[in-house]
Amino acid sequence: MLISVYVPLAVTAVLTVCAPRLARRLAPRPAAWALACTALVTTVGWAGSLALLAFTGIAQIPEVAAEGRWSVPALRAEDPVLLDVAVISAFVLLAGTASLLLAAVRQARHLLWARRECARLSGDSELVVVDDDTPHAFALPGAPGRIVVSRGMLRCLDNEEREALLAHERAHLRGRHHVFQSLWRLAAALNPLLRPLAAAGGFALERWADEEAAARVGSRRVVARAVGRAALASSPRTASPPHLAVTGGPVPQRVRALLAPPPPRRTLPIAAGALLLTLCCAGLANATSDSDKMLDDAQRAQCATSLTQPSASGPEDPHLRPPHGCCEHRMRGGHAEHLG
DSSP, X not given: OTTGGGHHHHHHHHHXXXXXXXXXXXXXXHHHHHHHHHHHHHHXXXXXXXXXXXXXXXXXXXHHHHHHTOOHHHHHHHOOOOHHHHHHHHHHHHHHHHHHHHHHHHHHHHHHHHHHHHHHSSSSSSEEEEOOXXXXXEEEOSTTOEEEEEHHHHHHSOHHHHHHHHHHHHHHHHTTHHHHHHHXXXXXXXXXXXXXXXXXXXXXXXXXXXXXXXXXXXXXXXXHHHHHHHHHHSOTTXXXXXXXXXXXXXXXXXXXXXXXXXOOOOOHHHHHHHHHHXXXXXXXXXXXXXXXXXXXXXXXXXXXXXXXXXXXXXXTOGGGSOOTTOOOEEEETTEXXXXX
């Protein structure tokens, strides 16, 4: 466990640096899925490693060991986790958990607000045109979702560009991109190291919608023109609402990608990421197994110590009796025979 428990932490650090770069070499849809899997697995590995470090170190405190009925010397001999490391791990885990709970509340409120807004919008069609001169367009997730476009935005685009804009927003709803966003935000709340990955994921979602819009209208140049004009027309105060919008992400990079040929399918970055995620899972599983075995050995050592005490102090002393559930022994010929 001494090495394997740190493997998920190391893998998380490596993927935090490498995953955004690898994702840009992929087509946007597999990139989004790869980043989502990376966030989920590394978050579990990160939290699991911190929990094991915190528990193994704190378990060496005599008062805690007395409650758990295991031997502190045996525990320290098998896995000498420093108490300072355990305290820091516990603090980081508690802080991340509190941040995760707050982020979960914010996400739930946002989704409930989006559903209420969908219900309040007039009409039954997917598209809602609002009488507003401020150019803006976004998708509201709901059951079903709605696309909200202002008249000011429609006046800024020609017919082809309007079709591209609507295709972009429909791609957000059809791909349920708000679920990806929620996953990345929650993962980054628990583990701040994943914030670059969440930012890369948001860009991948916009590129995913761009590519689907280009396939829908049959022209990558039209979509690039629509993205650029919509971003230029949008007011700075409304350019980054908490919605899935065509103006999201680094617009110049999106326009350059649309003016270039479609991204090729690549398997090497996915294979490399999958290998690292497998290593993360294997490290956490091995650390968990070693921790369980370590506690069992420490409990058996405590049982053996407790069984030797009555012979020296007298079996009549109730405070020196073996604890309930301790392994039973029977002395035969001067040797202890294990019965349970």
